């Protein structure tokens with residue numbers, strides 16, 4: 001359980017566009033802070049060892065495993081969780097694609113898969129299947145939903161290309 005240290009210098013964190021301060025132990029895992037203190041439950045606790053990917057968030061736009069990142073390591077950096085990507089009412093195109101492809105069974109891995117996809121598509125909107133597989137290879141899905149997940153990533157890339165260049169969708173190129 002993270003401990004509050006009232007003598008500690010407050011740390012400033014920016015999460016989903018909001019800046020806040022905390023006096024928790026600087027070594028508190030980011031995942032604990034997100035889930036226990038902010039009720040941001042998109043990131044999941046899986047292994048707690050940086051191995052399964054279920055706790056993935058974006059740090060300055062890049063995928064990172066929040067279970068092994070201490071709060072002091074993300075001071076002054078922009079953290080985005082699943083909640084910061086889209087909402088139930090206004091899902092991000094990646095979230096829409098995962099819903100359309102029904103790329104989930106239990107859904108426990110989905111946070112990690114979606115955040116990895118966000119990180120990948122920030123680099124390229126035309127990833128090859130090999131690039132998609134490689135990007136997701138260290139994220140575990142115990143339900144075996146990999147085929148649907150890969151389809152969802154491809155659909156997300158297509159949707160985002162169309163959103164960026166509307167003529168792409170119109171002419172199917």
Ligand code: FES
Pocket residue numbers: 044045046047048049050051052053054055056065066067068
């Ligand atoms: S819970 Fe963080 S990688 Fe498994």
Ligand code: FES
Pocket residue numbers: 103104105106107108109110140141142143144145
């Ligand atoms: S859908 Fe259950 S772990 Fe991936």
